[in-house]
Amino acid sequence: MIDCGESTQTQMRKSRISFSGLKHIFISHLHGDHCFGLPGLISTLGMLGRSGDLYIHAPSGIEEFLRPILTLFNKELPYKIQFNTIDPYSHSLILDDRSLEIYTIPLKHRVPCCGYLFVEKQSEPHLIKETLDFYQIPLRMRPGIKQGADFITEDGTVVPNKYLVRPANPPRRYAYCSDTAYSESIIPLIEGADLLYHEATFAETEAKRAKETFHSTARQAAEIARRAQVKKLVIGHYSARYENITPLLQEAREIFPETVSANEGMKLSI
Numbered sequence: 001m002i003d004c005g006e007s008t009q010t011q012m013r014k015s016r017i018s019f020s021g022l023k024h025i026f027i028s029h030l031h032g033d034h035c036f037g038l039p040g041l042i043s044t045l046g047m048l049g050r051s052g053d054l055y056i057h058a059p060s061g062i063e064e065f066l067r068p069i070l071t072l073f074n075k076e077l078p079y080k081i082q083f084n085t086i087d088p089y090s091h092s093l094i095l096d097d098r099s100l101e102i103y104t105i106p107l108k109h110r111v112p113c114c115g116y117l118f119v120e121k122q123s124e125p126h127l128i129k130e131t132l133d134f135y136q137i138p139l140r141m142r143p144g145i146k147q148g149a150d151f152i153t154e155d156g157t158v159v160p161n162k163y164l165v166r167p168a169n170p171p172r173r174y175a176y177c178s179d180t181a182y183s184e185s186i187i188p189l190i191e192g193a194d195l196l197y198h199e200a201t202f203a204e205t206e207a208k209r210a211k212e213t214f215h216s217t218a219r220q221a222a223e224i225a226r227r228a229q230v231k232k233l234v235i236g237h238y239s240a241r242y243e244n245i246t247p248l249l250q251e252a253r254e255i256f257p258e259t260v261s262a263n264e265g266m267k268l269s270i
Contacts (some may be wrong), residue, residue: 001025002116002176002208008037009044015265019048024095026102027058028178029088029113030065031197039069046077057084059112091189098122105189107180109214113211115177127163135159172270175230178237181211182220184227188261193230194270200235200248218248222255236262 001008003195004025012019022045035058045054056062070077073170080237086094086104089112095102098121105115123254124146132142145151151159175190178199190196210217215226218235225233233256238245245261252259260268 003028003034003178004037004041005033006036006040009041013071015267019045020050022054022172023052024055024057026116027056027062028107028115028176029059029109029111030061031111031179034179035062035065035244038066039073040131042066042070042077042081043074046074046079050079053080053082053268055082055084057086059088060085086088086114088112103189105175105177105186107177107186108183109179109181113179115175115180115186117176117193118174120171122171123168127165127170128163131159132162137164147186174270177224179215181214182216184223187228188223190230191228193228195226195232195234195268196228196230197234197236198224199237200252200259201237201239206239218252219255222259224253225256225259231258232268233259233260234262234268 001022001024004027015074024087025038027038038056042054043254056066062193064083066081070081084094086092088104089106090104091106092104093101094104100121101119102118103119105117107115127142127146135153137145139261141149141151145164147162148161150161151164153159165206173190173193175193175196177186177190177197179201180186198221199216200218200221201213202210202217204217204219207217207220210220215237222233223234233252236251238248242248249261
């Protein structure tokens with residue numbers, strides 16, 4: 001989960017997202033619309049009988065914010081909360097597991113703030129079941145074939161590996177950048193991402209206001225996407241002044257056509 005606003009639990013239930021599957025929460029910065037949902041979510045996870053550790057990755061101050069609430073309302077949680085304090089000013093690897101590497105992206109906001117880059121690791125190639133069955137290749141040999149080994153039949157015939165596997169899908173990269181003023185420094189960090197979420201709080205007519213509040217316009221978000229050569233851009237974090245966000249979307253698409261506007265409950269396939 002990235003950021004946790006006040007309506008997070010409601011949206012999870014509407015979207016039928018499993019509470020039990022949640023293991024890591026990444027907080028971009030300590031503004032209420034990005035972290036005020038944490039106390040309630042933590043409490044709910046306890047009432048649901050969670051037992052595994054919950055990891056919260058956030059800039060300094062997150063533990064200071066949560067500890068008094070946990071002490072007062074959640075004295076006997078059935079699970080542990082592990083805090084990982086991150087440096088929002090550094091582009092650093094903060095999590096590395098068997099399938100993902102996760103990096104911080106320093107952003108430009110009124111308070112210490114960072115985005116996150118999720119980099120999928122290259123998976124193993126897919127075995128071609130029909131070929132394996134045809135040559136009656138034993139199960140014990142299949143891990144080696146995934147690693148590139150050929151297969152030799154009993155009569156000495158070599159079956160090249162390329163006939164036994166299909167290439168794995170290329171690893172995907174997702175960049176999340178909210179909240180931030182226009183910052184060219186993030187371009188090399190997110191270059192070529194399959195999907196970029198970038199805030200677009202204002203229209204270009206409010207560029208002065210965007211600069212004053214350390215936010216971006218839709219046009220600026222699109223410019224970042226264009227220069228970083230990402231494959232798709234999702235804009236969001238709109239100012240409440242916009243009842244209709246179509247002008248923001250049109251503004252972004254003038255610069256970067258592969259732009260979509262985020263809305264509640266949206267699901268995107270990468």
